[in-house]
Amino acid sequence: MSSTAREWREIPGRYNLKGSKCPECGKVFFPKRSMCPLCRRASIGKMIEYKVERKGTVYTYSVVYDVPEANKRMKPYVVGMIRTDDDILLTAQIVDVDPENVEIGMRVQAVLRKIDDDGPSGVIHYGFKFAPCE
Amino acid sequence: MRDVAIIGAGVTRFGELWDKSFRDIGVKAGMLAIGDAGLSGSEVDALFIGNMSAGRFINQQNIGAMIADYAGFALKHIPSTRIEAGAASGGIAFRQGVMAVASGMHDVVVVGGAEKMTDVDDASSNSILDSTADQQWEASMGATMASLFAMIARRYIHEGLATREEIASVSVNGHAHGALNPNAQFRKAIKLESVLRSGMVADPLGLFDCAPISDGAAAVILCPMDKAKEYTDNPVRVAASTQASDTLALFQRDSITSFASTRMAADRAFKTAKLSPSDISVAEVHDCYTIEGLMAAEDLGLYERGRAGKAFLEGQTLFDAGKVAINTSGGLKARGHPIGATGVAQIVEIAEQVRGTADKRQVKGARYGMALNLGGTGSAATVSILEGI
Numbered sequence: 001m002s003s004t005a006r007e008w009r010e011i012p013g014r015y016n017l018k019g020s021k022c023p024e025c026g027k028v029f030f031p032k033r034s035m036c037p038l039c040r041r042a043s044i045g046k047m048i049e050y051k052v053e054r055k056g057t058v059y060t061y062s063v064v065y066d067v068p069e070a071n072k073r074m075k076p077y078v079v080g081m082i083r084t085d086d087d088i089l090l091t092a093q094i095v096d097v098d099p100e101n102v103e104i105g106m107r108v109q110a111v112l113r114k115i116d117d118d119g120p121s122g123v124i125h126y127g128f129k130f131a132p133c134e
Numbered sequence: 135m136r137d138v139a140i141i142g143a144g145v146t147r148f149g150e151l152w153d154k155s156f157r158d159i160g161v162k163a164g165m166l167a168i169g170d171a172g173l174s175g176s177e178v179d180a181l182f183i184g185n186m187s188a189g190r191f192i193n194q195q196n197i198g199a200m201i202a203d204y205a206g207f208a209l210k211h212i213p214s215t216r217i218e219a220g221a222a223s224g225g226i227a228f229r230q231g232v233m234a235v236a237s238g239m240h241d242v243v244v245v246g247g248a249e250k251m252t253d254v255d256d257a258s259s260n261s262i263l264d265s266t267a268d269q270q271w272e273a274s275m276g277a278t279m280a281s282l283f284a285m286i287a288r289r290y291i292h293e294g295l296a297t298r299e300e301i302a303s304v305s306v307n308g309h310a311h312g313a314l315n316p317n318a319q320f321r322k323a324i325k326l327e328s329v330l331r332s333g334m335v336a337d338p339l340g341l342f343d344c345a346p347i348s349d350g351a352a353a354v355i356l357c358p359m360d361k362a363k364e365y366t367d368n369p370v371r372v373a374a375s376t377q378a379s380d381t382l383a384l385f386q387r388d389s390i391t392s393f394a395s396t397r398m399a400a401d402r403a404f405k406t407a408k409l410s411p412s413d414i415s416v417a418e419v420h421d422c423y424t425i426e427g428l429m430a431a432e433d434l435g436l437y438e439r440g441r442a443g444k445a446f447l448e449g450q451t452l453f454d455a456g457k458v459a460i461n462t463s464g465g466l467k468a469r470g471h472p473i474g475a476t477g478v479a480q481i482v483e484i485a486e487q488v489r490g491t492a493d494k495r496q497v498k499g500a501r502y503g504m505a506l507n508l509g510g511t512g513s514a515a516t517v518s519i520l521e522g523i
Contacts, residue, residue: 010270031271060292060390062284063337064276068264069257071276076334079276081285081385089385093276099337104292115274127275 004118007125012049014127017110019088021050028052030088054110055133056084063099070116078102082130096131107133135236137359139369140520142171143482148350148470149319156192156250157204163351163475164205164246171355171365173242175206178355180240181214184227184247185474190262192253201246220266221422223247224477225507225516228354229375232518235356247478248351259347263473266510268383280344282511283423284336286390291338295391296428298338300443302329304424305342305467307451307460312468314453314495319348319470326447329424343424348470352479362523370485373407373502373519376400384511393512396433403504403517404435411435414519415500416459416487418480420508421466430506431460434517459497462487477507481518488522 012018012032019030024039028050036043061080064071071077078094080102094102095113108130115127144166146159154162160183168175181202189195202214217227224247231245251259264273267282290296306326312318324342332340362369378398384390404410417436421427431442431451436458445451451460463469463483466476484503486492497503504519 013271060285060289062281062288062339063334064278064281065334066260066278066280066336068261068273068276068278076337077276079278079281079285081390089387091272091275091277091383091385104288115276 004123007123014115015112017052017054017128019050019052020047023048028086028088030090052088053085056082056108056130058094058102058104058106058108059083059089060104061094061102080130082108093129094131095129109133136238138232138235138356138372139359139362140354140372140481140485141357141362141365141369142167142169142173142355143353143485144170145317145352145479145482146350147317148348148472148475148479150252151349152252154349156188156194156248157200159250159349159351160201160246160248161204163248163353164201164244167244167353167355173355173365176210177242178207178244179212180234180243181205181207181212182227182231182234182243182245183214183216184224184245184477185216186218186220186223186249186266187262187473188250192250201248219514220509221420221471221473222477222507222509222514222516223474224352225480225505225518226377226477226514228478228481228518229377229516231356232372232375235358241357241361243356244353245356245478246351246353247475249472249474250349251347251472252349256347272383272385278336280339280423281336282384283425284339286429287338287425289391290425290429293391295440296443299326299330300447301424301428302326302343303443303447304421304427305329307446307449308421308465308467310452311462311495312464315464315469318464318468319346320464320468339423339425345422345466345471348472350470350472350475350479352475352482354478354481354485368489368491369523370489371521371523373409373521374403375516375518376402376406377514377516378402380513382510382513392429392439393433393508393515395512395515396430396506396508396517399515399517400434400506403519407519409502409519413502414458414504416462416484416497416503418461418463418483418505419465420476420506421461422471424467426508427461427465430508434504434506436460453495453497462492462495462497477505477516480505480507481520484518484520488520490522
């Protein structure tokens, strides 16, 4: 079990898809970075908070049958890579759709959902998953 | 830099070794290698040990000291260092040993790799493996290692680079060779249909697309090339041992149908060895998942992009097909995949091949062989090229 702080400090990224933008070259990153790998020293201390677009398309996906303990009740579930409309690739679960109806190129949007918990009486961790666009 | 030779190699049985502890198998592999080199043991002046996660598998850290102690080196007080790089731990430990000898810092070095995975249940084991991906932004979001490679496989199929059958045939190739390797976990050939029909792990990959959970250890002995003949008539020259990194998370890459780390490590290795892919007779490639082995054959330059699948499916990768033999040990799928041991076991297999001691699976006339060991989803890669002398 992780400490509560470990999850709490990631809330900006986990809830609101906050990443970083390099003021030198304009490239955007998710999750946040303290330096731009392209501009390196010129970017240190200057990275700007950047909110990633919440809509995108499915780049690839898998239906997971051999599931981790935390996701036991969701078996099978879909995990995918989403390319957001501002061209950031990220990994998230794809929910609110039958696994057989998921396909590459499908339009999806970020939704806030329960990710896992620290046991029946522990803290519940929330974060983004993606669901089909309405 | 000095030329480095492998003068001894040893590997334990891989599999579910219920009656053996971590220290049992780690020491056994070292003793086999020392015996193979004809050393007494007192010549050894450093140990390097590849191990991914004894801390979580057997709740033991400080693995360097433990192995040095039970291998009888505690009273000699020689340095012993444990290296961790996910599933590339063994291969990168090998490279550390090579650098130590090449630099002149040490003369006779033992490189070992070991993992004891079956002391925890399967769910724990999978969770430990998933931690070689980005724990915070991949594993926590529901991505298992199998699903990350399944997503690569889906893109491969989507982009027309390989068919599902071609991907599955990497497992058939591994099992055909495993049947000839007395130390392999699975020593039985299988049919393509069995792979395609195996239970789903992460669609489109099934159980027979995935390496098993294994215990095992491997070791090699290194010394300067100009001293190798003092110990053995059959030394193997390390023509190159290189390493490259990439982003921790797969989603941070420009492409997921090729690993830049593999391409970079291979490019550096061929340049160092002054060789090209056409010189290679035999290769051990990292196939924790079938798609990973197929992609590796292309990233190493052994096949052009989109061509490796056909080669696996048609059996051109078999040890006696007269082309580049791939995973003659059985690969991770059939030989077994005790994580930290894998990279060193690959070196043992290539050393056996290029010195002509690979028995029933010997590739005829193999002079140059290479090994690719990967960590995470290609976030760490190491390539070695060996030459039979």
